[in-house]
Amino acid sequence: MKSRGPRRYELALRELPRWLPKAKDKIAAAADTVGWVTPFFLAYQGENDRELQRTYGKFICDLMAKRYPELASPPRMPVLEPGQRVRVGVVTAFFNNHSVWKTPVRGWIENIDRSRFEIHGYYTGHQEDRATVAARRACKQFVEGLPFDALAKKIRSDSLHVLIFPEIGMDPVTTKLATLRLAPVQCNSWATPSLRHADHGLLLSSDLMEPADGQEHYTEELVRLPNLSVHYTPWCTRFGLLAEKKRACARVQWCSFAPNRSSSTRPNTTCSFRA
Secondary structure, three states: OOHHHHHHHHHHHHHHHHHOOOOHHHHHHHHHHHOOOHHHHHHHOOOOHHHHHHHHEEEEEEEEHHHHHHOOOOOOOOOOOOOEEEEEEEEEOOOOHHHHHHHHHHHHHOOOOOOEEEEEEEOOOOOOOOHHHHHHHOOOOEOOOHHHHHHHHHHHHHHHOOOEEEEEEHHHHHHHHHHOOOOEEEEEEEEEOOOOOOOOOOEEEOOOOOOOOOHHOOOEEEEEEOOOOOOOOHHHHHHHOOOOEEEEEEEEOOHHOOHHOOOOOOEEEEEEOOO
């Protein structure tokens, strides 16, 4: 049985189709609002939200397709000439000291086989720090500071083979870009997969984290990358905390812990919770 929040969300989603505008000026105005409010907290309730997010994703993708019809169909897969590398784009607002950078993105772009792949970074954020410098260094091309329309056209014109959205739902610009077809293969990932729509052909996740029926939670094709799916250096190694006694540090937002799903204390384990 759905809890109160998802039930209210489901009722609201049923009303969405009748609000899809038809006049050109109203379509443009509505498209500008996409991504500013998202169902970010829905995933933390631990339920199967596939059908809810399919409805939400289809609505905003249909709206953006009306606003940008030239970006609504997938481009052809570029021919990979001898000696060329596969062009992989990464779109995020978190090429900075953020968990999205520290967990999936940094390990992917810094450790990828550069004899086979080249990384194109598209930064939709504004914060500048040491992580941003590292991201620029790891990318063959690092695009930043462009307004939405120019950025969408730039990504499309770069003739990428694959475009990865490490998260969808935490940044308005990224969410809007994710509704368009900017590369022949587009991937969502597990950082915050708040948009469920079949147009995102692949969902990159962790084999260790996904249950046996994991595919039932996604409209995309679930790709179970090995182990945790990321290359991550534990922060505790910098402070000499690796010892016989296990320690679990949950440095996440309070919303990640649903009270009705708290687990019992494990023997020989120290848990530290910081918001």
